[in-house]
Structure formats: structure tokens, C-alpha cells
Amino acid sequence: DAGVIQSPRHEVTEMGQEVTLRCKPISGHDYLFWYRQTMMRGLELLIYFNNNVPIDDSGMPEDRFSAKMPNASFSTLKIQPSEPRDSAVYFCASSGPRGPYNEQFFGPGTRLTVL
């Protein structure tokens, strides 16, 4: 299995531009999570899906952020318009058949820099 796939791995953009991050979860996993990691705030959950349905988006910082999961093998996180404070590493993670620990498998992350 290829694991969780994220693209792009690096993104440099200018303030005000739209940014789209992409994620392909592990096949057969029914949960998908989007996180943001910074030195100051650590790993923060932004939103998660179960069976392609958004369950909890309380971590989405503001309306500039949106996420979709049109099917079981693809999700996007969009920032429009982007701001310098959005600079961070964004991780996608998926988890599968239920166990109490809900092991999450993380992708390699997308390093976003907004100038």
C-alpha cells in the first residue's frame, strides 16, 4: 500500500492567492483528517470526515478555509484568499477499521509558505 498521498509537497504562493491541497487516503479507510502543524501551536485538527461526510469542522480557523471529500479516495483543503499566517505544514491522515485507539496514518504533509 502506498500510504496516504498528499500533493503538492511544497507550495509557495503570494498573499491573496487561492491554495488547494490534495489528499488520497489509504484504500478502505473510512475516516479522513486534516491537520495543520506550526511550531507555536503544534498539530491542530482542522476538520474530519467519516464516509465522505464532514463530521466536525470546529477547527477550521475561518471562512477562508474549506474542505471537501467528493469520494472515498480524494479530499481537498482550500484556502481562499491565503494570508501569511496560514504558512504551516498541512497533514492529511486516514484511519480504518475501528479499534479504540483509532490509529491514524499520516501523509508526508504539504509545506505551505504564503509570502
Next chain:
Amino acid sequence: QKEVEQDPGPLSVPEGAIVSLNCTYSNSAFQYFMWYRQYSRKGPELLMYTYSSGNKEDGRFTAQVDKSSKYISLFIRDSQPSDSATYLCAMKKSSGDKLTFGTGTRLAVRP
């Protein structure tokens, strides 16, 4: 106040040392406790997990939970340079699917 507090370090130790990594938490609803390891420029990966209070050992690693003190620890014996990474604690309530992570402790093991 954050639900989970973790000393960010960095922590630098010589090879062969015993390492102690810790987290405190404020929400007594947390029942499941995990440690994730994150190498530089990689995503976190699950290292160990424990349920409620007690110890769990896996090779050179021991995870310990003290629910009365709301305190969890990860011990690494005979530390190796390959253990150099950021270690994140994570916790989950009985119901629900979300993990709450600590900010992570950066560990460097010097050869």
C-alpha cells in the same frame, strides 16, 4: 489553557541515556493515550498506545499513564541516534474519533 501540555524541548542526550518524555492533561474524559513519533520532514506515526492507568512496555519503550495525576510518560531506554525525532502525545475520549495532540518534544540523541 490547552487540554494537553507538553514541554517542547529540545532535549539533547548522549547515546545510551534513559529519556523521559511527559505530558499533562486537564480533561478527565480522556481514556486512550498514545505516543506518536515524527521524524524531520515526515508525518507522525503511532509508536505506542495505552488504555487508562498503568504501564506498557515494547522493547526499549515504556508508556506510563497516571490518571489520578493526569500525567503520561514515555521512557526510552538505551537511547539511540535513530530515536532522534519529535515525540507527540495524543489522547482520545471513549466516545468520538478525535485525537488531541500535545505540541511535541524534540529529542536529539548524540552519538
